[in-house]
Amino acid sequence: MNELLLLLLATAFVNNFVLAQFLGLCPFVGTSGRFDTATSMGLATAFVLTFAALLSYAVYHSVLLPLDLAYLRIIAFIVIIAATVQATEMLLRSISPILHTAMGLYLPLITSNCAVLALALLAVDAQLSLLQTVVYALGASLGFSIVLALFAAARERTEQADAPAAFAGVPLALVTAGIMSLAFMGFKGMGT
Amino acid sequence: MRRQRLGIQWQVCLALAPGGLILTWLFGTGVIVNLLVAALSCLMTEAACLTLAGRGQQIRARLSDGSAMLTAMLIALALPPGCGIGVIVVACALALGLGKHAYGGIGQNLFNPAMVGYAAVLISFPAALATWPPVASEFANGVDGLSGATILSSMTNEHGLTLSELAAGDYGVGQFGGLGVEWAALAFAASGLVLALRRTLAWRVPAGMLLALTIAGFVGFDGGSSNSLGSPMIHLFSGGTMLAAFFVATDPVTHPSSARGQWLFGLLVGLLTYLIRSYAAYPDGIAFAVLLANCATPWLNRTLARSRVGGAADA
Numbered sequence: 001m002n003e004l005l006l007l008l009l010a011t012a013f014v015n016n017f018v019l020a021q022f023l024g025l026c027p028f029v030g031t032s033g034r035f036d037t038a039t040s041m042g043l044a045t046a047f048v049l050t051f052a053a054l055l056s057y058a059v060y061h062s063v064l065l066p067l068d069l070a071y072l073r074i075i076a077f078i079v080i081i082a083a084t085v086q087a088t089e090m091l092l093r094s095i096s097p098i099l100h101t102a103m104g105l106y107l108p109l110i111t112s113n114c115a116v117l118a119l120a121l122l123a124v125d126a127q128l129s130l131l132q133t134v135v136y137a138l139g140a141s142l143g144f145s146i147v148l149a150l151f152a153a154a155r156e157r158t159e160q161a162d163a164p165a166a167f168a169g170v171p172l173a174l175v176t177a178g179i180m181s182l183a184f185m186g187f188k189g190m191g192t
Numbered sequence: 193m194r195r196q197r198l199g200i201q202w203q204v205c206l207a208l209a210p211g212g213l214i215l216t217w218l219f220g221t222g223v224i225v226n227l228l229v230a231a232l233s234c235l236m237t238e239a240a241c242l243t244l245a246g247r248g249q250q251i252r253a254r255l256s257d258g259s260a261m262l263t264a265m266l267i268a269l270a271l272p273p274g275c276g277i278g279v280i281v282v283a284c285a286l287a288l289g290l291g292k293h294a295y296g297g298i299g300q301n302l303f304n305p306a307m308v309g310y311a312a313v314l315i316s317f318p319a320a321l322a323t324w325p326p327v328a329s330e331f332a333n334g335v336d337g338l339s340g341a342t343i344l345s346s347m348t349n350e351h352g353l354t355l356s357e358l359a360a361g362d363y364g365v366g367q368f369g370g371l372g373v374e375w376a377a378l379a380f381a382a383s384g385l386v387l388a389l390r391r392t393l394a395w396r397v398p399a400g401m402l403l404a405l406t407i408a409g410f411v412g413f414d415g416g417s418s419n420s421l422g423s424p425m426i427h428l429f430s431g432g433t434m435l436a437a438f439f440v441a442t443d444p445v446t447h448p449s450s451a452r453g454q455w456l457f458g459l460l461v462g463l464l465t466y467l468i469r470s471y472a473a474y475p476d477g478i479a480f481a482v483l484l485a486n487c488a489t490p491w492l493n494r495t496l497a498r499s500r501v502g503g504a505a506d507a
Contacts, residue, residue: 035494153491154302161300164245164293175294179303180487182311186464186480189473 004135010191011139017115018147019177019184024115028148029173031106038152040099041106042145044088048110049119049144052077052084053137056120057130077120085111115144151177201258203392207383208265208439214376215269219325222273227265229277233284234264241293259298263287266306266440270432270479271313272324279320283309303486304443311479322475374429384438397447398437400458401465402428408466427466436461436478441485448492456492460485 017023024045031041056077064070089107093100100107110116119140123133154176163172198206216223238260242251254260267283287309295301314321388395409424427433432440441447447457461481468477 150487150491153494154487156494157490158295158300158302162296163300164296167294167296172294175290176302179291179308179483182308182315183303183480183483183487185311185315186468186474186477186484187472190467190471 004131006191007132007135008139008142011136012143012146013184014187014190016143016147016184016187017118017140018144019181020187021118022181023118024113024144025177027106027109027113028151028177029170030109032148032152032155032173035149035152035156037102037106038148039145040103042148044092044103044107045110045113045116046138046141046145048081048084048088048113049116049141050134050137051088052081052116053120053123053133054130055080055084057123057128057133060124073121073124074117077117081116081120082111115140147180151180154180199258200392201262204387204439205258205262205265207387208262208269208380210383211376211379211435212265212269214379215273215373218373218376219273222325223268226268226271226273226275226280229280230264230268230271230284231261233281234260234267234288237285237288238293241289242297245293245297247297254298257298260288263292263306263309266435267309269435270306270310272321274325275317275320279313279317282316283313285309286312299445301445302490304440304446304482307440307479307482307486311483314474314479377429377434380434380438384434387438393438393442394444394447394454396451396454397442397458397461400455400460401437401441401462402433402458404459404462405433405466406462408463412466412470427469432476432478433465436465436482440478441482446486446489448489448496450493450496453489453492453496457485457489460488 011017015021018025018028027041027045032038056073059076059080060070060073064073064076085108088110089100092103092107119137123136126136128136151173155173158172158176161172167175212223212227235255238254239251242248242254264284267280267287271280271283287305290312291303291305291308292298292301384393384398387393388398405427406424409427413423441458441461448454461478464481464484465476465478468474468480474480
């Protein structure tokens with residue numbers, strides 16, 4: 001139990017997917033312009049991350065490994081992720097059309113979020129058990145969502161700042177992301 | 193602003209002086225060198241950035257408002273004396289260039305500039321920042337000099353110290369009545385309290401930080417076994433605790449504006465400091481703790497402001 005909690009916190013903060021491993025940077029910069037979009041994006045990504053990791057685990061261990069096809073895992077995982085995103089979109093459209101419209105373009109873009117594929121691959125490579133994979137995926141989702149929300153709030157504030165022309169907009173967002181990453185380096189070495 | 197009154201930033205600079213003097217007394221003229229180099233680099237960076245941003249006409253006003261000088265003093269006091277001029281110059285240039293002027297200058301920055309510069313050189317030049325010179329021998333109670341490793345780095349490297357190891361190691365801490373860095377910490381705390389009482393700084397921030405550090409210290413302290421995480425006294429009076437609590441975390445631009453936000457911010461800094469000191473690779477986590485809490489400031493401001501209005505408007 002303690003070990004799982006440690007794995008959760010280590011994945012969420014110490015090895016944060018965005019700020020420590022630099023994965024999923026495109027949605028991190030692309031969808032953080034407004035706080036509300038960012039939080040919906042965080043939730044949707046968390047959902048896809050967890051389900052895709054679970055499905056990948058199942059396919060890898062019940063199909064690819066027994067048939068000695070492990071070298072196909074990248075292609076297999078990409079298909080699984082695309083299918084998960086498609087299913088999520090269809091589900092969301094029937095359950096909550098309003099939320100579906102609000103998320104718009106960002107939902108299908110989760111497919112190309114490299115953090116999702118990286119999570120499935122890393123979980124398989126680290127030979128995690130099913131329970132560990134779930135915790136690992138939840139930790140990654142937690143870390144991604146928190147960091148995205150904090151970053152969006154920070155960007156809403158810097159938008160109002162009187163930044164020099166050379167820095168205004170995305171450059172300043174990247175400077176902010178860099179300093180956040182610097183701050184997260186303080187966690188280095190925890191949980192080892 | 194009335195002309196006779198010293199600006200707030202200068203008041204804070206002045207309040208740093210007693211602690212700085214004690215550090216000079218303990219560590220020698222290296223502290224003064226740090227201060228001079230940092231002051232020069234910060235003022236030059238400030239002027240250069242203003243010129244580049246096309247705000248050259250503000251240089252005079254900005255250089256005399258004391259904010260660049262405050263950043264310089266914090267960097268100089270955080271860096272070990274004798275760490276090298278290059279390290280100080282890089283820290284100051286990054287602090288003001290990236291931490292402050294990229295955001296548009298004074299009052300616009302998200303992160304504490306001094307801590308941006310300090311954290312950047314801490315991860316870039318770990319060796320130069322790891323060793324503090326020995327306390328000048330005439331003050332060390334007959335000992336030739338004190339160990340170069342600080343108490344916090346020994347705790348990180350050896351995964352805890354027993355009380356007897358602590359006593360034998362003679363780290364210059366935890367022995368009130370002797371002469372050690374805790375006197376500088378006390379001086380910072382005393383002048384910080386004066387500023388807090390005069391309402392120059394938000395007292396809830398240091399209060400929350402020291403409270404969290406004390407509570408975490410009590411919970412983690414097991415009476416000094418071999419893997420002890422250090423007593424609350426060590427955590428409060430070693431490293432940069434007092435300096436950070438009263439002079440770094442209290443930067444009004446980078447901590448939340450509401451009372452509740454300031455408590456949460458302070459508690460967060462204290463808790464993160466304890467966690468990083470105890471479990472992470474860096475001996476003293478204060479700079480990272482402050483930067484991490486700075487990351488949360490815009491979100492805290494946003495959330496707390498919304499809940500005060502009632503949240504109905506944008507449900």
